[in-house]
Amino acid sequence: MGNLMLLVLRVVVCVHMFTMFHFARLSSHSCHFDESSALLHFKTQFIFNTSFFEYNYDYNYEYDCPQVYSKMSTWENGTDCCSWMGVMCHSVSGHVIGLDLSCSAIVGNINPNNTLFHLTHLQTLNLAFNGFYGSQLPSQFERLVSLRHLNLSGCGFEGDIPSQISHLSKLQSLDLSGNSHLMWKETTWKRMLQNATALREIGLDDTDMSSISITPNPLSNWSFSFSLVTLSLVYTGIRGHLTSHILCLPNLHELNLYGNENIQVHVSKLNCSTSLSFLDLSWCQFSGSKIPASFSNLTHLTSLYLSGNGFNGSIPSLLSKLQYLTHLDLSGNAFPGSFPSFLSNLPHLVYLDLSINKLSGQIPNVFDRLANLQFLRLSYNNFQRKLPSSLFALTQLSSLDCSYNEIEGPLPDKVAFLNLTQLSLQGNLLNGTISEWALSLKSLRYLDLSNNRFRGHISETTSYSLDHLDLCNNELQGNLPESIFHIVNLTYLCLSSDNWSGIVHFPLFSKLQNLEYLFLSGFNSLLLKSETSVNHTFSNLRELQLLSSNITGWLEFSGKFPNLDYLELYNNSLQEKVPKWIHGMDSLRYLNLSHNNFTSMDHFPWYRLEDLDLSFNSMADDISSFFCNATFLSVINLSHNKFRGIFPRCLANSSFLRDLDLQMNKLHGILPDTFQHLNTLNLNGNQFEGLLPKSLSKCSRLVDLNLGNNQFEDTFPNWLQNLSDLEILVLRGNKLYGQIANLKSEKIFPNRGTAEYDISMVATIKRVSLTFTKIPNAFVIIDLSENKFEGEIPDVIGELHRLKSLNLSYNNLIGPIPPSLGNLTNLESLDLSSNMLDGNIPAELTNLNSLEVLNLSNNQLEGSIPQGKQFDTFSNDSYEGNMGLCGFPLSIQCNNVPLQQCPSSEAEDKFEFGWKPVAIGYACGMVLGIGLGYCVFSIGKPQWLVVLFGGKRTKRRSRGNRRRARTTLFQLFLVM
Structure with missing residues (x-):
């Protein structure tokens, strides 16, 4: 009887479900006219434009929107709106309850009167990844009172989030991620959390929450809904204290606070049963330098991300208690010690990132217990010796990165990789030949073995799935295998070495039509001219670098590069004029032809060029109007040539120019006084004259100013004190006169970190000119030597604490050496020679522990030479020509000073005597x-x-x- 009743009940339920489904099918074709009209009017307010993806960097649209198409193209008047793409209707009432137009390339503004807000039955609205740039988030969203799911991520909304959004009390999920100009007010945020009690998922990545603070009090107004499952606030700028009351929310499974550096994490205790499975606190601020011991209570965790938190204690073994972990990221910290072998006790681990730490020693052979590992990153540590054999037995591994360590030895002959797509071992000490398997794995797409010690020949490759191949900077030799030209998927290829032999026909690389980056160097013969009359086209090539090779046939080359941005032909002994095929590259932004023997640039069509390097050639063009068609040039290096003419006035007027190096040429005349935005200016070794241009004082970001070895005639430029970023000042070898100004130390040579610039400079230390091809990091120089400066050395120079080199030699400076120079603890070179300085050498100079070069010769100094520290390392020539000095390293004892010998004519030529020393007997002999x-x-x-x-x-x-x-x-x- 019971079974019969159960059978009857099942029949009744089935009949009911069939009736409801049939009714739903009938009613689903009855779209309401007012809603259909509202949707059609909504369509007319926008355009379909895929190009907006190119200019929005908030999201990686290739990942989030693998397909972009216009869903609204199916919306036609007279058809049922419930059948339109992206529209979902209620199965009974026929009302529009869902609208999904994500990834539709919709561009336009959502105005407050938009008919979208007439769809009051909407429960789900997804407009993610469209282009509503400039639109504010309309307050009319409050009219959509039935909304349960709202996704407006990656849309470009701006301004304050309206408080009316808190009226959407039925919301279960809210995603506003990727709207970096969208700002939260704390009152709006609190009101939403109080009203939207059904919220389960909140995604606000990249929105501006800097006005919101998390308080440690769980009973404060800033409290979460107890239904919350997911909270993602990546890069929001939210601040305050993260305590255990948030981690202990009963239903919270995912918490992502990545990149909120103003969050203070205080979770020393977790006295709760937490359900967290995903936790990302990367780049936050922890109260201590170690991973909190309380994390061992997060036993449900499957993913833990703690990168960039400044941890410096050992990686704690408590992590081995998190038995469900599949993803662990501890990168970007300062963990010392050896590889944590206890991690092999986490059998479910598929993702492990320990990169950018201070781990060292040999990587242990424990990977046989991590059979599920798919992603392993150990780069930028100090691991040594050989890679363990168990690492190459991981059949599930898809990505292996052990780059930039000190790993040595050869690669194994065989591996068990079945799914490896990425192998990065660059920047190590690996040697031997490159194993055949590395170039034959069918699944491999990314291979980087650069900057090692691999030698021998490259074997034939059958890894035709490769799109990135980097074998640069090894000790490879021989010929290139023919099979390289069959890897048609390659987008990046680097084969620079020093010992290639044979002839390489450059046009063969045009077979690789997907190639975007090509770097070649060290070839015994690189033939550019084609053996046939065919014009070879490199359709997608963006960067081409051909360095230090014996290039032949380059004048006759007829290839085409329609999309080339970057061309570098450094150090190839190329001669004569720059060839026509280079002149025809309209798309070029960067051109480097340095260290060749070019004699003329001729009339180059600059067009879009932004960075030009012609240094170290023999070019003798007149550049007076050379660049007047160069609208976008930002970096120019013409140094070490024979360029002539006056300074191009159009360069001084350029609003784009940032770095200019014209040193060691034959330019002359007076400089224009219209400079605007320069970062570096190097005119050393020309024949410029007249006054120093005061407009340089307006270049507020000027870092390097080198006007040395010209014929400028002016007083000391007091306006330098306006240049708060200045780090290198070279005015040597001119006709500058007067007193050296009291530089305001708080404005000039500030104490801060610096970058490295691609502009060369010449610094003169102890009469030796040193050429730097790049400005070293934090290298701070003052060189005012070989001028006519007079008066005393300003005492305030002792407050320029970042100075590494100070050269005031060959001037007319008088008075004592300021004791304040002893405060320049970073000083490595001090040259005050060939002046008329008098008095004692200050004992404070012995504080200069970094001093390596000292030259006080040919002055009128007297007394004992200070002893100790660096002063014990300097030789006689640091003090010669000072007749009143005594003590080590001189042979003259201070307690029994013998008569001084007459100074040599060479010494006299280096400095001038005053009348007093001559009058009182410090000259040639007692009688005189x-x-x-x-x-x-x-x-x-x-x-x-x-x-x-x-x-x-x-x-x-x-x-x-x-x-x-x-x-x-x-x-x-x-x-x-």
Whole structure:
């Protein structure tokens, strides 16, 4: 009887379900006219445009929107709206309850009067990844009172989130991610959390929540709904304290606070049964330097991400208690010690990232217990010795990255990889030949073995799925295998080495029509000219680098590069004029032809060029109007050539120019005074004259200013104090005069980190010119040598604490050496030679522990040389020409000073005597001293002697005058 009743009940239920389904099918074709009209009017307010994806960087649309198409193209008047793509109707009432137009390339504005808000029965609305840029989030969303699911991610909305959104009390999921100009007010946020009590999923990544603070009090107004399952607030700027009351929410499974550096994590205790399975607290601030011990209570975790948190204690073994972990990311910290072998006790681990730490030693052979591992990243550590054999037995591994360690030895002959798609081992000490399996894995798409010590030949490859192949900077030799030209999926290919042999026919690379990046160097013969008359087209090539090769046939080359952005032909001994095929590249943005023997650039059609490097050639063009068609040029390096003419005025007027290097050419004339936005300016070694351009004071980001070895005639440029970013100042070898200004240390040479610039410079240290092809990081220089500066050394120079090199030699400076220079603890080179400095050498200079070069020669210093520390390392020539100095390393003892010898004519040519030392007997011998003293006291201060020996005169005397002075002095001695 019971079975019969159960059978009857089942029949009744089936009949009822069939009736309801049939009724739903009938009613689903009865779209309401007003809703159909509203949708059609909504369609007319927008356009379909896929190009907006190119300009929105908030999201990776290739990942989020693998397919983009216009769903609204199926919307036609007179048809049932319930059959339209993206529209879902209620099965009984026929009302529109769902609208999914995500990834539809819709572009336009959603205005407050938009007919979208007439669809009051909507329960689901998804407009994600469309282009509503400039639109504010309309407050009319409150009219959609039935909404349960709202997704507006990646749409480009701006402004404040309206408070009316808190009226959507039925919301179960809200996703506003990827709207970086969308801002939350704390009152709106609190009101929404209080009203929307059904919220289960919240995604607000990249929105602006900087005005919102998490408080540690679980009973505060900032409290979460107890129904919350997912909370994602990546890069929101939210601040405050994250405590255990949030981690202990009863239904919370996923919490993602990645990139919120103002969040303070305090979870020392977790006295709750938490359901968390996904936790990402990367790039937050933890209260301690170790992973909290309380994390061992998060026993339901499957994914734990703690990168970039500054942890520096050992990786704790408590992680082995999280037996369900599948994903573990501890990258970007400072964990020391060896590889944590206890991680092999996590049998479900598929993703492990320990990169960018301080781990060292040999990687243990424990991967046989991690059979499910698919992703392993150990890069940027200090791992050494060989890779363990069990690592190459992981059949499920798809990505292996052990790059930038100190791993050595050969690769194994065989591996068990079945699904490997990425192998990154660059930047190690690996040697031997490249194993055949590395170039034959069928699934491999990314292979980088660059910057190792692999040698020998490259074997034939059958990994035709490869799209990235980098074998650069090894010790490979021989010929390139023919099979490389059959890897048609390649987009990136780097084969630079030093020992390639044979002839490589460059046109063969045109077979690789997907190739975007090609880097070749070190070939014994690289033939550009085609063997046939066919014009080879490199359709997708964006970057081409051909370095240090014996390039032939380059003048006759006829290839086409319709999309080339970057061309570098560095150090190839190329001669004559730049060929026509380079002139025809309209798409070029970067061109480097440096270190060749080109004699002329001719009339290059600059067009879109932004970065030009022609340095170290033999070009002798007149550049007076060279760049006037170069609208976008930002970086120009023409150094070490024979360019002539005056400074191109159009360059000084350019609003795009940032870095300019014209050093070591034959340019002349007066500089324009219209500079605007320069970061670096190097005119060293030309023939410029006149005043220093004051417009440089407006270049507020100027870092490197080198005007040395010209003929500028001006006073010290006081306007330098406006340049708060200045790090290199070279004015040596000009005709500058007057006193050196009291530089305001709080404005010039600030104490901050710097970048490295691709502009070369010349620094003169102890009369030796050193050329730097790049400006070293934090390298701070002042070089005012070989001018006519006078007066005392400003005491405030001692407050320029970042100085590495100070050169004031060959001027007319007087007075004592300021003791404040002892504060320059970063100083590595100090040259004050060939001036008229007097007094003692300050003992404070012994504080300069970094000092490697010291030159105080040819001054009028006296007294004992300071002893100890770096001063014990300097030789005699650091002090020669100072007749009053004594002590180590000089042979003159301070307690029994012998008569000084006459200075050599060479020493006299390097500096000028004052009349006082001569008058009181510090010159050539006792008799001469007495004779001169008698003259001084008998007839007063003789003007002719002042004229001959300079005294406090500001104008430097020629070598001829100094010789005449010595002759007159000798005649006086004979008379006496």
